[in-house]
Each structure stands twice: as C-alpha cells, then as structure tokens.
Amino acid sequence: MIAPDPIPVRAGAAFDRRGFLDALLAVGFVSTAVAIAYPVSQFLIPPASGEPATASAGAGKAAALPPNSAHIFKFGSRPGIVVRTAEGDVRAFSAVCTHLDCTVQYKPDTAQLWCACHNGTYDLGGNVVSGPPPRALEQFVVNLRGDAGDEEIVVSRA
Amino acid sequence: MSQIIRHCLPLIAAMALLAPVRARAQTAPAANACLTCHATQADTRLATPARLFSGTDVHRERGFACADCHGGDPAAGDKARAHDAAKGFKGAPKGQAQIATCARCHSDADLMRRFAPKQRVDQAAEYATSVHGKQLAAGHGDVATCASCHGPHGIRLVRDAKSPVFPTNVAATCATCHADPRHMAGYTLPGGAPLPTSQLADYTKSVHYAALTKGNDLSAPTCNDCHGNHGATPPGVGAVANVCGTCHAVFATKFQTSVHAQIFDKACVECHGNHAVLKPSDAMLGAAGHAVCATCHSGADDKGAMAADAMHGQFTQLEAGIKRSGALIGRVKNAGIEVSDQELALREAATKLTLARTEMHAFDPARVAPIIAEGTKIVASVDAAGQSGAAELRFRRSGLAISLGAILLFVVALGLKLRQIERRSHH
Amino acid sequence: MVKGVVDWVDARLDLSDIKHFVAEKGVPIHTQEVWYYLGGMTMFLFGVQVFTGILLLLYYRPSSAEAYESVQFIVTQVKFGWLIRNVHSWSANLLIALAFAHFFSVFFLKSYRTPRELTWLTGILLLFLMLGFGFSGYLLPWNELSFFATKVGTGSAGAVPVVGHFMLRLLRSGDDVTGATLSRFYGLHVAILPAITTALVAAHLLFVQRQGMSVPLSIERAQKAGTRGPLQQMKFFPNYILRDVLAWYVVLAVVAALAAFYPWELGAKADPFAVVPPGIRPEWYFLAVFYTLKLIPSHVMGLEGEQLGVVAFGIVAIVLVLVPFLDRRASRGERSPVFTVLAALGLVYLVVFTIIGHYAR
Numbered sequence: 052m053i054a055p056d057p058i059p060v061r062a063g064a065a066f067d068r069r070g071f072l073d074a075l076l077a078v079g080f081v082s083t084a085v086a087i088a089y090p091v092s093q094f095l096i097p098p099a100s101g102e103p104a105t106a107s108a109g110a111g112k113a114a115a116l117p118p119n120s121a122h123i124f125k126f127g128s129r130p131g132i133v134v135r136t137a138e139g140d141v142r143a144f145s146a147v148c149t150h151l152d153c154t155v156q157y158k159p160d161t162a163q164l165w166c167a168c169h170n171g172t173y174d175l176g177g178n179v180v181s182g183p184p185p186r187a188l189e190q191f192v193v194n195l196r197g198d199a200g201d202e203e204i205v206v207s208r209a
Numbered sequence: 210m211s212q213i214i215r216h217c218l219p220l221i222a223a224m225a226l227l228a229p230v231r232a233r234a235q236t237a238p239a240a241n242a243c244l245t246c247h248a249t250q251a252d253t254r255l256a257t258p259a260r261l262f263s264g265t266d267v268h269r270e271r272g273f274a275c276a277d278c279h280g281g282d283p284a285a286g287d288k289a290r291a292h293d294a295a296k297g298f299k300g301a302p303k304g305q306a307q308i309a310t311c312a313r314c315h316s317d318a319d320l321m322r323r324f325a326p327k328q329r330v331d332q333a334a335e336y337a338t339s340v341h342g343k344q345l346a347a348g349h350g351d352v353a354t355c356a357s358c359h360g361p362h363g364i365r366l367v368r369d370a371k372s373p374v375f376p377t378n379v380a381a382t383c384a385t386c387h388a389d390p391r392h393m394a395g396y397t398l399p400g401g402a403p404l405p406t407s408q409l410a411d412y413t414k415s416v417h418y419a420a421l422t423k424g425n426d427l428s429a430p431t432c433n434d435c436h437g438n439h440g441a442t443p444p445g446v447g448a449v450a451n452v453c454g455t456c457h458a459v460f461a462t463k464f465q466t467s468v469h470a471q472i473f474d475k476a477c478v479e480c481h482g483n484h485a486v487l488k489p490s491d492a493m494l495g496a497a498g499h500a501v502c503a504t505c506h507s508g509a510d511d512k513g514a515m516a517a518d519a520m521h522g523q524f525t526q527l528e529a530g531i532k533r534s535g536a537l538i539g540r541v542k543n544a545g546i547e548v549s550d551q552e553l554a555l556r557e558a559a560t561k562l563t564l565a566r567t568e569m570h571a572f573d574p575a576r577v578a579p580i581i582a583e584g585t586k587i588v589a590s591v592d593a594a595g596q597s598g599a600a601e602l603r604f605r606r607s608g609l610a611i612s613l614g615a616i617l618l619f620v621v622a623l624g625l626k627l628r629q630i631e632r633r634s635h636h
Numbered sequence: 637m638v639k640g641v642v643d644w645v646d647a648r649l650d651l652s653d654i655k656h657f658v659a660e661k662g663v664p665i666h667t668q669e670v671w672y673y674l675g676g677m678t679m680f681l682f683g684v685q686v687f688t689g690i691l692l693l694l695y696y697r698p699s700s701a702e703a704y705e706s707v708q709f710i711v712t713q714v715k716f717g718w719l720i721r722n723v724h725s726w727s728a729n730l731l732i733a734l735a736f737a738h739f740f741s742v743f744f745l746k747s748y749r750t751p752r753e754l755t756w757l758t759g760i761l762l763l764f765l766m767l768g769f770g771f772s773g774y775l776l777p778w779n780e781l782s783f784f785a786t787k788v789g790t791g792s793a794g795a796v797p798v799v800g801h802f803m804l805r806l807l808r809s810g811d812d813v814t815g816a817t818l819s820r821f822y823g824l825h826v827a828i829l830p831a832i833t834t835a836l837v838a839a840h841l842l843f844v845q846r847q848g849m850s851v852p853l854s855i856e857r858a859q860k861a862g863t864r865g866p867l868q869q870m871k872f873f874p875n876y877i878l879r880d881v882l883a884w885y886v887v888l889a890v891v892a893a894l895a896a897f898y899p900w901e902l903g904a905k906a907d908p909f910a911v912v913p914p915g916i917r918p919e920w921y922f923l924a925v926f927y928t929l930k931l932i933p934s935h936v937m938g939l940e941g942e943q944l945g946v947v948a949f950g951i952v953a954i955v956l957v958l959v960p961f962l963d964r965r966a967s968r969g970e971r972s973p974v975f976t977v978l979a980a981l982g983l984v985y986l987v988v989f990t991i992i993g994h995y996a997r
C-alpha cells in the first residue's frame with residue numbers, strides 16, 4: 052500500500068491540524084446554519100395573537116359576560132367596552148369618551164355608559180344623553196365565533 | 210297716487226269676493242294689498258318690511274298677514290282706508306305695545322296649540338321679569354323687545370340656521386346693542402359702574418364660542434344659556450355655580466363642598482371669568498405670580514398658597530411622568546416591541562389626571578392626593594414595562610452579537626481551510 | 637457524503653459535461669482579481685432578499701389600511717420578525733451599494749468590451765431593476781417617510797416630456813399616491829421585478845460562465861505585446877468558490893451587525909392628508925439624482941427645469957446602456973482614457989452629490 056502524501060505536521064505535534072481545522076469548519080458551518088435556521092423556523096410559527104388588530108379584536112368569551120354587565124377590552128391600542136344588555140343583546144363601543152378621552156364604564160343601575168371624569172352619559176346606542184361629550188361613542192360590529200357554549204366575542208369596526 | 214289706484218284696482222274686485230283673515234289661517238288666504246303698495250315704495254323703511262315678509266317668514270307661511278299684527282284694512286287700495294284707525298291700524302308697534310302685539314297670540318295657549326303645540330306661552334311673562342322688561346317698564350324705550358332679537362318681518366324659526374336667535378347667531382344679535390357704547394351709555398351695573406360693552410369680544414375668545422362655532426357643538430353655551438332667553442338677567446349672587454353647574458355638574462358639586470363656596474359670591478367666575486372663559490391649564494393653579502390663586506394667596510404661612518402649590522406640584526409631576534413614560538414607550542415601540550397594553554395603561558393614567566383636576570375644585574390636597582397616587586402607580590408600572598422592553602432590545606442585540614461570533618468563526622475557519630487547500634495544491 | 641450524492645445524480649442525469657467544465661474552469665490571478673467577488677456578493681444579497689422577502693410575504697398585507705399594522709405586527713408579535721425585517725431592510729441597502737460597486741469596477745476595468753457587451757447589457761438592466769426594487773419596496777411599510785418619498789419620486793416621473801403624465805399615472809395607479817399605488821408597487825416588488833430579474837440574472841451568469849472572467853486591459857495588451865506570459869489560474873472549484881463563499885459570509889456578518897446595532901424604525905403611519913414634512917428626501921441611493929433635480933432652476937432657456945433634468949438623466953441612462961458599443965477603442969483593445977475619465981466623473985458626482993444631498997436642508 053502506498054503511503055498517502057504526508058501532511059506537513061510539525062514533529063511532536065500532539066493534534067492532527069487538518070482534522071482540527073475540518074472540525075472547526077464543521078462547527079462554524081453548523082453554528083451559522085443553526086443561527087439562521089432557528090430564527091427562520093420560529094418565524095414561521097403563527098403568533099398567539101393571530102393577526103394585526105386593525106379591523107377586529109377579540110373581546111373575551113361570551114359566557115363570561117352576564118346580562119346587564121360589561122367589560123373593557125383592547126382594540127389595537129385603545130380601550131373598547133363590550134356590554135351585554137339586560138335583554139341579552141351584546142354590543143360593543145369605543146370606551147374612549149369623546150369629551151377628554153377618559154375611559155367610560157357601564158352603570159348597571161341606569162343601564163347607561165358613564166364617564167367618571169365629567170359626568171358624561173351615553174345610552175346603549177352610544178348616543179350622548181347628558182354632560183359635556185360632543186359626539187356619540189363609536190359603535191362596533193359584534194360577532195360570535197366558535198363552538199356553541201364556548202363562543203368568543205369578536206369585535207370589528209363598522 | 211294714480212299709480213296706486215292702477216295697481217290696486219284689479220285687486221279690489223277680487224277682495225270684494227274674499228273675506229279678510231284674522232286668526233283663521235287654515236281657510237283660503239286673504240288678499241294682502243299692503244304688500245303690493247309697500248313693495249313699490251322708494252323709502253326703504255316702508256319697502257323692506259314688505260320684502261322681508263314676502264320671503265321666508267314663519268307667520269306668512271302659516272297664513273298670517275300684515276293686518277294680523279298691524280291692524281288696518283288689507284283689502285283697501287288706498288293708504289287712508291288701509292291705514293284706518295277705526296279698522297284697528299296701529300302702525301309699527303314699539304315698546305310695551307310691541308310686547309302686547311306679539312303676546313296677543315303667543316301668550317294664548319289655545320291659539321298656539323293649533324300651530325305649535327310644544328311651544329311655550331309664557332315668554333311675555335318671563336320678559337317682564339327680565340332686565341329688559343324692567344327697564345322698559347321704567348320708561349327706557351331703547352331696550353330689546355320681541356322684534357329686536359327675532360326681527361319684525363322675515364321671522365324664522367329658532368332652529369333655522371339663518372335666524373338671529375339660532376345658537377351660533379345669538380351672541381352677535383345681543384351684541385348689536387350690548388357691544389355699542391353709544392347705545393349702552395347711561396346704563397350701569399348694580400354697583401354703579403358703567404355697563405361694559407366688551408362681552409362679545411371676550412366671549413369670542415372663550416372655549417364655549419370655539420365649541421359652538423368650530424366644534425359644531427350646539428349644546429355649548431351662548432348668551433341665553435347663562436342669562437336666560439326672555440327672562441334675560443345675569444345670574445345673581447350665589448347662583449353662578451348653579452348656572453355653570455347645569456353643564457359642569459361635577460365641578461359645581463365639588464366646589465360647593467369647598468371653603469371657597471362660602472367666600473366667593475361669583476363662584477366659578479372668580480377664577481374662570483364670565484365671558485372670556487379660556488381653556489384652563491395647570492398654570493392657573495399654584496402660588497406663583499402668574500397663577501390665579503396668587504390673586505389672594507401668597508406668603509409662606511398662607512395655608513391656601515401651600516395647598517395650591519401642593520396640588521400644582523402633584524399635577525405637573527404626574528403629567529411629566531405620563532409624558533416621559535409615553536416617550537419611552539414610543540421609542541421602544543418604534544424599535545419593534547409590543548406595547549399596546551402599556552399604551553392602554555397610560556390612557557388610564559391620563560384619566561386619573563383628569564379626575565384629579567376635577568377633584569381639585571374641592572380645594573383640598575388630601576382629596577386629590579389618592580387619585581394622583583393611583584396615576585403615579587400606573588406610570589411606574591408602564592415605566593417598568595418600558596425598561597424591560599428596552600432590556601429586550603439589548604437582549605436581541607446580544608443575541609445577534611453571538612450569531613455574529615458564529616459567522617466570524619466560520620469565516621476564520623474557512624479562510625484557514627482555503628490556505629490549507631492552496632498550500633497542498635502547490636505540492 | 638457529497639461525492640456519494642453527486643455520483644447518484646450523475647448515474648441518472650450524466651453530469652460529465654458539467655464535471656468537465658468545472659474541473660477545467662479557472663479564474664485568472666492578478667492584482668485586480670479582488671473585484672471579481674463583487675458580482676457574487678451582489679447575487680448572494682439578492683438571494684438573501686428573496687429569502688427574507690418570502691418570509692415577510694407570509695405576514696405582510698398590501699393594503700393602505702393594514703400595511704403599516706402588518707409590519708408592526710411582524711416586528712412586535714412574530715418571533716424574530718424584527719430580525720427578518722431588519723435583515724431585509726439592511727440587505728436591500730447593501731445590495732444596491734454592492735451593485736454600484738460591481739458596476740463601477742466593471743466600468744473602470746472596461747470589462748464591458750468585446751466580447752462581453754451582452755453581459756454589460758444584462759448587468760446595467762439588473763442595476764436599474766435593483767433600483768426599482770428599492771423604490772417599490774420602500775413604499776410597502778406605508779409609513780410617513782416612505783409615503784412622501786414615493787410622492788416626490790413618482791412626481792419626478794411626471795416631468796418626463798410627452799409621456800410624463802401617462803408614466804406618472806401608470807406608476808401611481810392613479811393621479812395620487814394611494815392604496816392603489818401600494819397594490820401596484822407590491823405587485824411590482826414581489827412578482828414582476830423578480831421574474832424579470834431571475835431571467836436576467838440567469839442570462840448574466842450564463843454569459844459569465846461561458847466567457848470566463850475578463851482580464852484588465854493593461855494585462856491583455858502586455859500579453860499581446862509579448863511582455864507578459866499567460867496568467868496563473870486558480871481552480872474555480874474549490875478554490876474560487878470557497879473564496880466566494882467566504883466573501884458572502886463576510887457580507888452576512890456585516891448585515892447581521894447592522895441589523896443588531898442600527899435597527900430599522902417603524903416610523904409613523906402614513907397620513908395622505910398630512911402636510912409634507914420639511915426636508916423629505918428619498919433613500920441615499922436616489923439622493924444624488926434627487927438633489928440635482930432640486931438644484932436645477934425652475935426654468936432653463938425656456939424649458940422647464942425639472943423636465944430638462946429628467947431628460948438629461950434619461951440620456952445618461954441610455955448612454956450607459958450603450959457604453960460597450962460607444963467605446964470603440966476598448967473593444968479594439970486600446971487604451972480608452974475618455975471612458976476612464978467619464979467613469980471617474982460619474983463616481984465623483986454620485987459620491988459628492990449624495991453627501992451634499994444628505995446634509996442639505
């Protein structure tokens with residue numbers, strides 16, 4: 052058997068230089084490949100929030116909203132309020148008071164939306180009943196999505 | 210003269226057949242010779258009423274005619290018979306006579322029900338209680354009467370945007386007299402000082418005027434909202450807070466609980482002015498020279514000054530905190546961190562600030578402090594989130610630095626490998 | 637393992653031609669060989685753009701109501717979305733910079749001379765296409781800066797005489813920059829331009845592979861005169877390829893560093909009814925042209941200044957395309973100082989006016 056070409060190795064070198072370099076190359080290649088593949092594969096996984104909340108947003112479970120009650124939800128970066136009337140109807144409005152941008156709340160005793168800042172009051176159509184607000188509250192479209200009994204309230208812009 | 214006869218002759222025949230109408234407008238409309246003659250007059254004082262009455266006029270549209278207010282004979286073709294006092298002609302009624310002319314119908318509930326069932330019928334009675342009514346009764350004939358504001362002819366409904374008493378036009382209508390120094394000469398305030406004529410100029414600077422004319426908010430107040438319509442009188446001592454409070458209820462309630470309610474008979478007006486009600490700012494509060502509080506409060510031992518300063522400090526601190534937090538969140542958002550929860554929270558903090566500014570009208574720092582504290586807590590949590598957002602950005606950067614290290618490692622290894630290959634190929 | 641795969645494919649598709657070609661192919665070694673790598677680096681970055689662009693496509697929405705929000709979503713909600721977006725934005729800028737460097741190196745070295753006119757032709761068209769990618773892609777995030785930069789840029793298109801208004805309407809998909817413009821630019825950016833580019837890159841590569849690398853004129857002349865012998869060659873595979881890959885990784889490192897230390901901002905969402913912010917300008921690769929057009933007085937010798945400028949730049953573009961056919965001397969193998977000077981002037985003009993355009997208010 053013919054001996055292979057000797058690789059210039061310094062006499063007494065304790066390691067195989069060529070092998071080390073190949074190993075280094077392999078490590079480098081794999082680590083860069085991982086540094087690229089990992090973010091890309093994570094990117095492909097759909098995020099929990101679904102899609103950009105421009106036109107619509109989730110507003111919680113329908114079952115968690117008893118009649119004559121309301122709760123605040125997030126619509127983009129502005130608050131919204133979803134109300135279930137005493138009759139069971141679900142409505143949603145922008146919770147930003149049209150007077151000075153305070154967040155409105157629901158008053159079950161009068162069945163009206165009320166702003167604590169300056170006593171602005173709106174009816175359940177979003178219209179101003181009394182107080183300083185100059186315009187009605189923006190009303191949103193409400194849909195229920197999901198299995199019966201476990202529906203999610205989906206609010207979209209009109 | 211012959212002109213008049215020529216114009217009136219054909220009508221005389223028609224009028225002979227038709228009955229003159231008084232307060233029965235639902236039957237066939239009467240002939241109105243008054244208009245025909247007056248419209249052709251060269252003197253505008255005679256022609257203008259005819260022109261106006263022939264245009265948009267609420268009375269004409271419901272079948273009323275000149276004679277219903279002025280009396281006389283509408284069927285007559287010549288002036289003498291048309292202006293016959295025996296037929297009830299009273300000319301152009303002025304002063305009390307004018308009030309009586311309008312009130313003849315407008316204070317008659319049975320009559321008004323047939324035309325405008327919801328309309329009130331107590332305007333004349335209210336007018337008698339007003340400053341205008343009292344001055345008229347005292348003999349001053351140049352005060353406002355019905356026609357001064359509503360116009361004598363070409364009267365439009367109040368809800369008609371061209372009516373002089375439509376909300377956006379009221380201030381200008383009142384100002385036709387009240388802004389005229391010559392007209393107002395001789396009238397004085399209760400204390401004896403001459404009646405000012407700067408109300409309109411002041412009002413146009415106010416937030417109420419801006420809301421009414423630019424904000425399209427017809428519920429914003431103009432002269433009659435605070436002074437009354439027909440019973441026009443400035444709100445008296447002790448009544449100002451109630452008047453402002455009809456809209457600004459929360460502030461009035463808080464004010465009534467405060468120490469100032471006992472002292473200030475002019476209530477809200479003391480600090481905010483009556484006509485030139487400007488947009489309020491935190492600069493009005495405090496013991497500094499330019500602040501409104503400093504008008505009465507000054508000195509280190511003045512409890513009021515200390516309270517004002519305390520509250521001012523709290524407001525400026527929370528406002529600055531909100532702004533700073535907002536800027537941090539904005540920077541972090543721009544760099545790509547999700548911050549919608551924090552934006553919502555900052556809205557809540559701003560709501561707290563608004564609530565605190567309302568509470569301030571009780572003039573008690575101890576009541577304002579807890580609201581401010583809630584706002585400050587929110588700002589602190591948003592700041593924390595912002596800082597962790599900035600930390601996340603730094604973390605991303607360090608992650609990328611590690612990837613960079615991996616790439617450079619590979620580059621070095623590849624370079625060395627190349628050198629090795631090339632050295633080998635030289636053999 | 638790689639050899640095993642190659643043998644398996646060879647047994648089925650007969651790779652002997654390719655194997656022969658690769659084994660024989662060499663790249664000349666000389667002092668100017670460093671410029672050879674620019675073309676490959678440009679192509680690598682184009683690959684990076686296609687890759688990151690396809691990833692962004694999965695989440696981006698090309699409507700004026702949702703574009704900005706979708707980019708915001710990618711950057712804030714999608715895992716590593718910020719990374720993909722930043723790489724795409726930075727790599728775009730580097731791609732154009734490298735494309736220009738490649739263009740200028742070819743221009744100075746006169747590699748366009750016979751027999752490489754077609755390579756130049758495809759190359760110059762590719763350069764224009766890259767600028768088109770940059771212009772169309774810039775609008776897609778639909779933020780304030782990009783909206784107004786597009787308004788100004790497409791407005792200049794309207795200055796072309798005769799067909800200007802038609803061109804403006806064609807570009808803007810209407811008279812103004814609207815959501816329709818966004819849709820059209822999106823179609824351009826992800827479908828039309830990539831299709832044309834792929835064809836041209838394939839042709840460009842084919843020509844380069846068929847003809848081999850060009851050698852500087854001075855060396856060629858010296859060889860013809862006999863004062864210089866044949867050039868040493870390095871093997872295309874694996875030596876040149878490995879060097880190429882090395883260069884690509886260096887570029888990747890630069891892109892990663894830029895993405896890490898200078899992240900791209902989101903900006904504010906475009907408001908078509910807002911006032912044009914003062915000092916609005918396009919990206920750096922259009923700055924020289926933009927600033928020149930701004931400097932031209934509104935009327936020159938009876939002609940509209942902007943029209944004159946646009947026509948002048950049009951003429952420059954046509955001349956650039958025709959350079960190999962205009963430079964007879966280089967095609968004959970002679971010195972061509974006129975074109976060297978022209979290239980130098982062009983480079984100086986671009987650099988100086990880009991800098992001035994950046995700092996001018």
